[in-house]
Amino acid sequence: MIDYAIDLCIIGLSVGMVYALVALGISLIFSGLDIVHFAHGEIYMIGAFIGLMLFQKLALPYVPTLLLAVILTGFVGVFIERVFYRRLTRAGGGYTVAGMGMVIVGFGMSIVLQNVAFLIWGPKPFPFPVPFGRPIELGNLALPMSYVWIVVTALTLMAALHLVLRKTMIGLAIRAVAHNKDIAYLSGVNVPLMISTIFGIACALGAAAGVLIAPINYVQVQMGVGILIKAFAAAVVGGFGSLPGAVLGGLLVGVVESLGAGFISGTYKDIYAFVLLIVVLMVKPSGILGVAAKVKA
Amino acid sequence: MAIDMKRTFLGLAAAGALALGTGAPPAHAQDGVIRIGVTLRMVVENGLKYGQMAKEELEAVNAAGGINGKKIEVILLDDECKPDKGIANVNRFIHQNKVHLVMGSTCSSVSLPMVDVTAKEEVPQIVPHSTNTNVTKKGSAWVFRTSVSERFYAAVHAKYLAENAGKKVAYLYTNDGAAIGFANDYMAYMKRTYSAEPVYQAQMQETDLDFRAHLLKIKSVGADVLAIGGQLDAIARISQQALEVGIPSKVRRVAASAASNAPVPELAGDAVVGLIYAAAFNCKDERPVAQAFVKMVQEKYKVRCPDHDFSQAYETAQIVKQALTAAKLGLTDATLKADRLAIRDALANVKNFTGLASGPINFCADPTPQCRDGNRTGILVEYTKGGKDFDTKVLARVSFEPDFGL
Numbered sequence: 197m198i199d200y201a202i203d204l205c206i207i208g209l210s211v212g213m214v215y216a217l218v219a220l221g222i223s224l225i226f227s228g229l230d231i232v233h234f235a236h237g238e239i240y241m242i243g244a245f246i247g248l249m250l251f252q253k254l255a256l257p258y259v260p261t262l263l264l265a266v267i268l269t270g271f272v273g274v275f276i277e278r279v280f281y282r283r284l285t286r287a288g289g290g291y292t293v294a295g296m297g298m299v300i301v302g303f304g305m306s307i308v309l310q311n312v313a314f315l316i317w318g319p320k321p322f323p324f325p326v327p328f329g330r331p332i333e334l335g336n337l338a339l340p341m342s343y344v345w346i347v348v349t350a351l352t353l354m355a356a357l358h359l360v361l362r363k364t365m366i367g368l369a370i371r372a373v374a375h376n377k378d379i380a381y382l383s384g385v386n387v388p389l390m391i392s393t394i395f396g397i398a399c400a401l402g403a404a405a406g407v408l409i410a411p412i413n414y415v416q417v418q419m420g421v422g423i424l425i426k427a428f429a430a431a432v433v434g435g436f437g438s439l440p441g442a443v444l445g446g447l448l449v450g451v452v453e454s455l456g457a458g459f460i461s462g463t464y465k466d467i468y469a470f471v472l473l474i475v476v477l478m479v480k481p482s483g484i485l486g487v488a489a490k491v492k493a
Numbered sequence: 494m495a496i497d498m499k500r501t502f503l504g505l506a507a508a509g510a511l512a513l514g515t516g517a518p519p520a521h522a523q524d525g526v527i528r529i530g531v532t533l534r535m536v537v538e539n540g541l542k543y544g545q546m547a548k549e550e551l552e553a554v555n556a557a558g559g560i561n562g563k564k565i566e567v568i569l570l571d572d573e574c575k576p577d578k579g580i581a582n583v584n585r586f587i588h589q590n591k592v593h594l595v596m597g598s599t600c601s602s603v604s605l606p607m608v609d610v611t612a613k614e615e616v617p618q619i620v621p622h623s624t625n626t627n628v629t630k631k632g633s634a635w636v637f638r639t640s641v642s643e644r645f646y647a648a649v650h651a652k653y654l655a656e657n658a659g660k661k662v663a664y665l666y667t668n669d670g671a672a673i674g675f676a677n678d679y680m681a682y683m684k685r686t687y688s689a690e691p692v693y694q695a696q697m698q699e700t701d702l703d704f705r706a707h708l709l710k711i712k713s714v715g716a717d718v719l720a721i722g723g724q725l726d727a728i729a730r731i732s733q734q735a736l737e738v739g740i741p742s743k744v745r746r747v748a749a750s751a752a753s754n755a756p757v758p759e760l761a762g763d764a765v766v767g768l769i770y771a772a773a774f775n776c777k778d779e780r781p782v783a784q785a786f787v788k789m790v791q792e793k794y795k796v797r798c799p800d801h802d803f804s805q806a807y808e809t810a811q812i813v814k815q816a817l818t819a820a821k822l823g824l825t826d827a828t829l830k831a832d833r834l835a836i837r838d839a840l841a842n843v844k845n846f847t848g849l850a851s852g853p854i855n856f857c858a859d860p861t862p863q864c865r866d867g868n869r870t871g872i873l874v875e876y877t878k879g880g881k882d883f884d885t886k887v888l889a890r891v892s893f894e895p896d897f898g899l
Binding site for chain 2: 322413
């Protein structure tokens with residue numbers, strides 16, 4: 197029973213890390229741009245396809261594939277922000293206004309990206325056959341290397357993001373923009389550049405999630421739909437806009453979902469994430485690490 | 494103002510053009526053409542080819558002057574394996590295109606509600622791919638099936654695996670019609686024949702991607718057999734994830750007939766080795782008729798090893814042509830109802846049709862599974878190699894009496 201519970205927790209953590217990476221991107225965009233980005237699931241999908249192309253067409257090993265996919269998808273994100281979202285946030289009255297227009301554009305972008313991907317790659321799932329090697333034996337437990345890769349890579353990316361945000365000038369500028377764009381601008385921060393950077397980093401995190409899960413779940417056009425809902429649940433559970441909250445929320449959603457499927461019933465395993473969401477919102481409406489009333493300076 | 498007027502005019506012109514383009518006048522039966530509506534799951538690559546093959550095989554008679562001098566027109570639509578689209582397609586066939594026969598669908602979850610529509614509207618329907626037992630159990634006098642019913646497949650699986658692997662079976666299946674039918678029929682056979690209850694069973698959403706929590710539980714209950722029901726991507730994912738969670742290879746894996754589709758071994762790679770499935774056709778069939786068919790598909794549709802959905806689409810088209818040849822058709826508006834009835838009766842008279850199926854196909858008049866499940870021969874196949882150049886071997890070939898108990 198203990199081994200079984202540990203196995204379930206390991207699965208929950210590996211899936212939770214993927215949710216956390218996507219939720220981290222959503223929270224980063226929200227904190228930086230005041231946009232709830234409904235096309236982030238498709239960014240995750242595009243990232244996975246870019247990874248697949250690099251892996252198959254250029255026959256790159258997995259690690260360079262992952263890194264290149266992350267970088268390229270980051271630039272795709274910058275392009276989307278500069279070409280589409282930038283104009284709308286300006287027209288909508290400045291960077292701090294997140295109006296209904298942006299929500300609609302997010303949905304529109306989601307549909308556009310899905311259709312573009314459909315035209316390029318079609319509807320069928322593609323395998324992403326990475327030879328991870330034999331599982332690690334830990335007593336009665338066999339830990340598949342694919343899970344190890346997910347957990348280690350996600351933790352590395354989160355640590356790198358933390359270091360960038362806390363220890364570098366760019367990080368300071370990003371935090372300043374997230375806090376108040378007008379004051380950041382008056383302080384000499386290049387606000388538009390930082391917004392593009394935030395968007396690029398968020399999309400890069402989504403791509404990392406896509407490439408990490410692809411060897412287990414395959415790559416297909418519809419793969420972003422399910423993850424977006426779970427990532428939103430994770431972001432809200434952790435506290436919307438809070439980066440540590442997004443990570444905590446992702447892990448909680450993954451583990452609760454896995455334990456619920458293992459010990460209660462796997463038939464309706466999507467329910468557990470939302471039961472957790474409801475419970476957290478009833479106890480602490482701002483999410484576990486969210487602040488009660490977020491008022492920007 | 495001028496710009497607004499111009500925009501309004503352009504808008505109206507565009508709307509008019511759109512209306513003209515999409516609102517084609519409804520077909521009329523009086524033009525002497527036999528109309529067949531085909532709806533299949535074509536959202537996957539091979540699905541398009543199944544549809545293309547059915548259409549080309551049926552319309553091939555037109556070059557030789559048609560059937561009894563009458564041309565065939567096929568209206569081919571994609572239902573994407575979605576029941577609502579399937580129903581929309583069949584309603585369009587019946588009310589707009591005035592078809593004489595409906596052929597479809599691939600997915601059981603689409604074919605099942607289609608049966609109710611064709612029964613109500615009294616239009617003959619021939620099902621080329623769906624395997625759910627209930628397709629012919631609804632009592633419709635208008636439905637025929639050329640694919641092998643899951644009740645036969647279930648018996649083939651259950652008997653072979655109970656004798657060669659064990660009776661402790663864990664069932665993991667998605668909520669589409671064929672998968673539910675596969676699991677229910679397998680469970681029913683095991684209970685009736687061996688008094689064996691499932692050691693684990695779970696039904697999942699079709700959209701689920703992660704089955705590892707279930708598979709861990711199956712690993713812990715010590716199952717002899719893992720029975721997997723689902724569409725092709727679910728079967729591939731479960732096969733791969735079963736290996737990842739450490740389910741040993743001595744646990745035999747058996748899957749619903751969708752496992753015969755080429756994307757399964759391509760997606761799952763070597764995780765598919767040892768996976769058993771029942772099908773109506775195997776591309777290694779050495780009969781000359783089968784090899785000629787395989788060669789034709791390879792050359793025309795560029796598919797190395799055509800699966801049984803190819804063979805069944807082809808076979809269904811041949812049966813339809815045979816029935817149409819036998820039916821006396823007026824092909825006018827006034828005779829539309831009588832023509833549909835004549836085609837239904839001609840289909841019911843198809844006896845001992847031999848082609849690509851491993852046994853003869855027979856229909857009869859009673860609206861029962863015994864009469865309307867024409868193909869009763871399943872073959873049991875095992876994957877011996879995964880990937881794009883996958884390989885299989887035939888384990889057994891079993892024919893059943895029309896009513897063998899399930």
